[in-house]
Amino acid sequence: MHKRVVTGDESITCFNDETGELYHNQAGAFTEALKNYVEPAGLAAIAKTGSITVMDVCFGLGYNTFVLLDELRKLGIACEVNILGLDIDEAILSVLDDVLADKRFAELRTFMNDGVFKSEFGVYEFALDEAGKIRIRVEVKQQDIREAAMTLEQDFDLVFHDGFSPYKVPELWTVDLFKRYHKLLDARKGALLTYSAAPAVRAGLRLAGFNVFATTAVGSKHGGTLATISAEDERKGNAALLTDEQEERLKTRSGIPYRDNETLTATREQVMSLREREQQHWQ
Numbered sequence: 001m002h003k004r005v006v007t008g009d010e011s012i013t014c015f016n017d018e019t020g021e022l023y024h025n026q027a028g029a030f031t032e033a034l035k036n037y038v039e040p041a042g043l044a045a046i047a048k049t050g051s052i053t054v055m056d057v058c059f060g061l062g063y064n065t066f067v068l069l070d071e072l073r074k075l076g077i078a079c080e081v082n083i084l085g086l087d088i089d090e091a092i093l094s095v096l097d098d099v100l101a102d103k104r105f106a107e108l109r110t111f112m113n114d115g116v117f118k119s120e121f122g123v124y125e126f127a128l129d130e131a132g133k134i135r136i137r138v139e140v141k142q143q144d145i146r147e148a149a150m151t152l153e154q155d156f157d158l159v160f161h162d163g164f165s166p167y168k169v170p171e172l173w174t175v176d177l178f179k180r181y182h183k184l185l186d187a188r189k190g191a192l193l194t195y196s197a198a199p200a201v202r203a204g205l206r207l208a209g210f211n212v213f214a215t216t217a218v219g220s221k222h223g224g225t226l227a228t229i230s231a232e233d234e235r236k237g238n239a240a241l242l243t244d245e246q247e248e249r250l251k252t253r254s255g256i257p258y259r260d261n262e263t264l265t266a267t268r269e270q271v272m273s274l275r276e277r278e279q280q281h282w283q
């Protein structure tokens with residue numbers, strides 16, 4: 001049973017015993033999904049191409065997917081939407097019903113014929129409008145992201161990366177995983193979004209070939225990160241260039257990135273100690 005916690009915008013999140021962290025920013029689970037993921041994702045432009053393909057990494061309580069779907073419903077642009085949600089923990093899906101009970105999802109729920117989303121992994125298909133022009137397919141799959149990243153071949157428009165913090169699960173924040181994302185993202189439209197603003201994460205994304213921008217701060221936390229494949233990506237208008245101070249921090253010990261091996265199979269301890277060794281030799 002996951003302990004529910006009400007966040008600052010009245011949306012619920014959970015406490016995770018293993019990491020000692022909340023699943024979301026205390027300031028607001030819903031707001032975090034909106035400000036750090038969905039708004040900077042530039043959905044209207046992608047929807048106009050007729051299709052959107054998203055990898056929702058660390059699906060958890062599903063906020064990033066649900067807020068994205070609600071935004072697409074509001075935009076009303078005819079398109080085919082494919083979302084692959086990945087998580088290792090089936091038990092967390094028991095909270096989806098409570099998440100969707102939030103009044104902000106009331107309209108969205110009307111298109112989800114009662115209980116489309118169950119507390120289990122599976123494939124969910126429905127439309128977001130009466131005419132059936134916004135067609136949705138969400139697959140919520142039980143798979144470790146590092147394993148998935150090694151085997152997936154699909155071209156994605158968006159990766160929502162939402163692991164617990166790099167301090168607790170550094171193996172989900174490595175240059176090597178980011179390089180895999182870079183390969184899996186569309187060369188023109190591809191972008192990754194994350195709530196993390198950690199220098200090690202931003203430096204790792206740069207090393208993996210991404211262009212890095214800061215997204216809006218939620219609560220007292222720093223903004224998250226928008227990482228685009230193309231340097232000319234119009235979505236940088238939804239975000240900000242890193243400030244001089246943020247750029248400087250990337251060059252300090254805190255900006256030393258986490259590293260895995262090429263098959264993404266290093267243990268957590270190996271990822272941590274590799275970075276610690278690099279930090280010891282840093283000057």
Ligand SMILES: C[S@@+](CC[C@H](N)C(=O)[O-])C[C@H]1O[C@@H](n2cnc3c(N)ncnc32)[C@H](O)[C@@H]1O
Nearest residue numbers: 058059060061062063064087088089144145162
């Ligand atoms: C911060 S929460 C995600 C919150 C979620 N995105 C939301 O909007 O509700 C982190 C999630 O990562 C999942 N997770 C942890 N390790 C993972 C891994 N190696 N691969 C995939 N998911 C993982 C956890 O089970 C947890 O649900």
